[in-house]
Amino acid sequence: MEYAIEVFDLTKVYRSEGKEIKAVDHLNLKVEKGSIFGLLGPNGAGKTTFIMMLTGLTLPTSGSGKVLGYDIIKESLQIRRKVGLLPEGFGFYDHLTAEENLNYVAALNDIPKEERRKRVEDVLASVGLLEVKDRKFGGFSRGMKQKLGIAQALLKNPELLLLDEPTAGVDPEGARAIRELVLKLNREGKTIVLSTHLLFEVGPICDSIAIMNYGRLVLQGKVKDLLERLMAEEGYRIKIEGIGEVGAFAEELSRIAGVRSVRLEGKAVHVVAEKDIRVEIGKLSAKHNIEIVTLELQQPSLEDLFIKYYKKEGLSYA
Numbered sequence: 095m096e097y098a099i100e101v102f103d104l105t106k107v108y109r110s111e112g113k114e115i116k117a118v119d120h121l122n123l124k125v126e127k128g129s130i131f132g133l134l135g136p137n138g139a140g141k142t143t144f145i146m147m148l149t150g151l152t153l154p155t156s157g158s159g160k161v162l163g164y165d166i167i168k169e170s171l172q173i174r175r176k177v178g179l180l181p182e183g184f185g186f187y188d189h190l191t192a193e194e195n196l197n198y199v200a201a202l203n204d205i206p207k208e209e210r211r212k213r214v215e216d217v218l219a220s221v222g223l224l225e226v227k228d229r230k231f232g233g234f235s236r237g238m239k240q241k242l243g244i245a246q247a248l249l250k251n252p253e254l255l256l257l258d259e260p261t262a263g264v265d266p267e268g269a270r271a272i273r274e275l276v277l278k279l280n281r282e283g284k285t286i287v288l289s290t291h292l293l294f295e296v297g298p299i300c301d302s303i304a305i306m307n308y309g310r311l312v313l314q315g316k317v318k319d320l321l322e323r324l325m326a327e328e329g330y331r332i333k334i335e336g337i338g339e340v341g342a343f344a345e346e347l348s349r350i351a352g353v354r355s356v357r358l359e360g361k362a363v364h365v366v367a368e369k370d371i372r373v374e375i376g377k378l379s380a381k382h383n384i385e386i387v388t389l390e391l392q393q394p395s396l397e398d399l400f401i402k403y404y405k406k407e408g409l410s411y412a
């Protein structure tokens with residue numbers, strides 16, 4: 095497996111007014127190349143500090159890490175050349191147009207003059223702002239500003255994009271457009287890390303997530319593995335709807351090994367089991383002459399998972 099990011103015991107301690115704040119506390123994580131990785135955590139969790147350390151904008155207190163194979167302490171210059179960053183607050187000029195702002199950033203990024211025009215047009219098209227390229231940044235909506243921020247991060251055609259709260263302050267429709275943009279960029283082969291404090295932002299689009307709080311990791315893994323784990327812990331919920339005499343069927347069902355509970359609700363039978371027993375259910379229904387209309391494994395949502403682990407940590411759920 096190739097990783098775009100690997101960090102080992104990465105730690106950042108801020109000292110202010112004689113107090114120590116562990117913004118990032120012995121963080122260990124890996125981000126697979128080609129994936130979309132969601133970094134989730136409430137305000138002050140350490141998301142921005144982590145992203146800043148990856149790009150050499152702040153130095154770790156201890157620990158180490160690699161981004162695209164480069165050392166985050168010794169090779170941050172190479173990293174910044176290859177990584178597109180949407181920082182928390184980006185410094186565009188209000189009185190310049192979208193295109194002028196990007197031209198300026200392109201110049202700062204040493205993109206040769208003859209290539210600039212094309213690159214700027216390409217990234218504007220990529221984020222859907224080509225039509226408004228001549229409008230001044232100051233008059234942009236929050237969502238348009240975020241998109242221009244992403245466009246700026248794309249100028250170097252980076253392999254890896256680090257987006258610090260790309261949908262912050264953006265309305266639901268704008269946020270959806272940004273999520274779709276992230277998916278599109280990922281399909282084009284880019285690895286994307288995005289931070290957010292909103293679960294529903296990352297749930298539908300991320301391959302892996304890490305939940306942070308007080309600088310530490312609360313939970314991390316592939317979304318599908320985490321959901322599988324939740325099902326194993328909480329039980330596999332199976333809903334059966336059938337035509338026929340379900341009473342005796344339900345009774346025998348409750349005696350199958352691994353079945354925790356069986357509940358009748360009208361014509362539906364709800365089963366909670368330690369494993370996926372749909373095959374056994376199918377056999378048993380044949381024995382009882384029950385014609386199965388529905389036999390479905392009810393997948394827990396990422397939200398269920400999040401609530402469970404957030405509660406366990408005593409965190410508030412936003």
Ligand SMILES: Nc1ncnc2c1ncn2[C@@H]1O[C@H](COP(=O)(O)OP(=O)(O)OP(=O)(O)O)[C@@H](O)[C@H]1O
Pocket residue numbers: 108109110115116117118135136137138139140141142143144291
């Ligand atoms: N320059 C700094 N000096 C002192 N403390 C800092 C500094 N930057 C961040 N911190 C502290 O480090 C912790 C983590 O902050 P960070 O900005 O990384 O969190 P975050 O997860 O990005 O939060 P948010 O969701 O609000 O953006 C916070 O307690 C914050 O107050």
Ligand SMILES: [Mg+2]
Pocket residue numbers: 141142143182258
């Ligand atoms: Mg932040």
